[in-house]
Amino acid sequence: MANESVSVSGPVSVVSDAKQRVAFDLMKFIGEKCYATDRGAQETKDYWLKLYRQCYKAANGGSVESILKEE
Numbered sequence: 001m002a003n004e005s006v007s008v009s010g011p012v013s014v015v016s017d018a019k020q021r022v023a024f025d026l027m028k029f030i031g032e033k034c035y036a037t038d039r040g041a042q043e044t045k046d047y048w049l050k051l052y053r054q055c056y057k058a059a060n061g062g063s064v065e066s067i068l069k070e071e
Contacts, residue, residue, distance in 0.1 A: 019059040019060055022059040023056040024055070027052045030055070031051065
């Protein structure tokens with residue numbers, strides 16, 4: 001392996017499709033779209049942690065009922 005040479009010709013894009021990253025991106029998207037109605041709630045850590053948890057469940061293929069269920 002140490003003797004292998006690597007070359008790149010052209011643009012390189014690094015993309016993360018880990019479930020955690022998908023959940024984070026979904027959380028940001030929902031937060032932006034719901035800003036007008038959730039502005040006050042978005043000032044709390046509780047809001048963001050719950051929203052991330054719901055997005056993580058969605059990224060893992062959870063049902064709508066299990067995603068929105070309060071734990």
